[in-house]
Amino acid sequence: MIFGIAAIFSVSIVDTYFVGQLGTDYLAALSFTFPVTMAVTSLSVGLGSGASSVVSRAIGANNKTYAKRLSTDSLLLAGLLVMFISAVGYFTIAPLFTLLGASGDVLTYITQYMRIWYISMPFLVIPIVANAIIRSVGNALWPSLIMFFSAGINIALTPAMIFGFGPIPAMDIEGAAISTMIARMVTLVLALYVAYYREQIIELCKPDYYVFVASCKSVLKIALPAGAGSVINPIGIGIVTAIIAGYGADTVAAFGVATRIESFACIPMMALSASIGPIAGQNWGAGNKQRVIKALQYCYLICVLWSLIIIAVFYGFADVFASLLASSDSVASKSTDYLLIVGVSLVGYGWIIVSSAALNSLGKSVTGLSYYALRTFVLYVPLSLAASVWFDERWIYIAISTSNLVSGFLVAGYTLLWLKKAKQEDCDPNWSLNLLN
Template sequence: MAPSRDLLTPPVYKVLSRLTLPMILGIIAVLSVSLIDTYFVSQLGTDYLAALSFSFPVTMSISSLAIGLGVGAASAVSRAVGANNKEQAKRLSTDSLLLGITVVMVVAVVGYIYVKPLLSVLGAKGDVLELGARYMRIWFISVPFLVVPMIANALVRCVGDAFWPSLMMIGSALVNIVATPILIFGWGVIPAFDIEGAAYGTLFAQILTLFASLAILIIREKLLSFHLPSKEQLLESWRYLLSIAVPASAGNMVNPLSIAIVTAIVAWFGEKSVAAFGLATRVEFFAVIPMLALSSAIGPLAGQNWGAGQTHRITEGLKISYWVCVAWAILLSVFLWFFGPFIVAGFTDDNEVSQLALIYLRIIPMSVWGYGIVIVAAAAFNAIGKAKMGLGYYVVRSALFYVPLSWVGALYAKADYVFVGIALANVISGILVAWYSLRYLKQLKLIPN
């Protein structure tokens, strides 16, 4: 293994820095696409912004499915790399892509057919429902081109290379950012596609990323096998991958599904509240980038060191990551307290939407360290093959605290109290997950090999 990719011997903080910093840029690029879409769609009107807000939980759920499939693949492959089993790593990489393609085609077809009932369940009605359906039909066509690059990039990261996945993410985002306003409003001979233009921009960027990511996986990393396995070998490999991917996918889907439920709760207070909630959550996702990057970095570190039998390095990595989450939450709170009004003003001129979004951005950041701890711990446990525990961490936050406390807040008949419930959920779940995850790894040291 090249020294620049060694995850087993350098100081843990150096490994985390090397894997995290490129991913910060990559995730900034990816999340900026969501912000750019929100900005330009918001110029079309409040109904358009509300339609995009209703679509957000759906797009996040399916993206989380793709992430989960990538997590399952990276978990299995990273442990094979840590154990120095190169042939198994190659076989599992290939089979994981075949599995991802199979799953995503089914999801794309079903989603395209049932897009209106899906948005209706979330509370979309009338013109907002029609606008959301127009956007989502194009988005579902792009789903196959979304999933394969996500799995491919996860495989590249798990062998210790965060540079190329980050570069792919940045390239895709730049294409999307340039194409989206042109396709929404039109330019020269290119007609205006209205809200569908945002989805077409995503589709175009993802097609380019698909070919680029496969080229890196095949030519540079040599992680794909062109030898077809027997039916029995393929099914056995899929069973192994699914034992990790299914709970990992479920874990990644818990958060957007809980956001969908809370979106429906916020809808009790009107479409302007939904627009404000959707705007604020998009800004929030952009603001927690360092913690998302940490969660992508802890996986390769944990997986390879688990395969090499070095549990103590995983514990050290988690402790460092948890403290980084706390430090970032403090900086984020200060920044959004002062600059939140300027950020919100760039997305809407509706005073009611602005005020609600600003309240969210002044309450939630003080608690995001708890959310960061949950996603980092889940990523680490997914990587070591304990995906059911990773799922459990998400369930603790979302099912036990996030949704129930949001509902309790809504009983006060004011959206502000929903936001307070979300903050409490982050704090309580963060404390519980940090304590239990470190306690579990400490106990493993006491078990004789």
């Protein structure tokens, strides 16, 4: 999963690098799109979490037929929802980004990029759900290979589409969106092929209406809170982007550069959150609660160790990373400030995403949602807003760092207490599957 997620995030880094060559306004436009595209992607991840949760528990309870039905219905549900969301998004580009603080040429570039991005949404959402289903049966290799292959196509096409190559005309920022769409189309074909032929976890038949509705209810019970929880983080980033917009285009561009580098640095912890779901779901469904607790404790420890590595790397090379992606020295300097200040707090963010993913897989997605709400709406946004009123952007970065640490410690402590209490309660080992029925 680390390699697969790294490949996907490398696409964002490559887009940032090449779009940055077009100028600061283009880079600012891409920075404005980041929280919105991340929010939509997070909704997809929520649907994947819902599907993975119910399918993994069905697998753990040794009910393959039910797992196959849930997988198929989850993909149909994802297809229906994505058509609605992409249509709404396409026709609300200008008012949404105007609300976020974009204007002039920056808004024009955003519109050019997002029109294509929304058209390609089905090719993003359905593969995310399909890959989550494949992982839920215990296979993380093929989803990672698919992600890696898709990223390779995207990275190869991006400079050609942006600057032109041979018969391909230069399309500027639209080229970045088109290359992403082509790569997503390949991902869709590969993910459905593996799910159907290799894992045999989906079936090609018309679903019974009442069975489909029941499956949707089971998936949405997890997916809606999980998706909302995933969306909360980019919403917070969007609000903070709007706050930072008051400091000028350079600061917005720097924030976009820094958050992309930050996301790349968090990849191993994101891989843990993707991995803990199938492990927790299958073992919980089989009644092996102690294994769930042990796995989560190991995840917390790995987050600590990786965060120490991040701190060391940022203090040695943050300016180098920022300079590679920034469109000017000013943008690079501001990005470096963010990485040095926020980098020390990423262990807290890691604990939050791992804890939330574990509880989602156990059917406690509302609790997972509350974790993200605590970090974003109780700490991240209010502290950032307060810092912007009295201080410069460095104090906003300090507010973000404080939010990560405080919320992370609270979440990790509560999660372990809840799991240990649940372990002591006497209940049917298959209780989580019974809830689905």
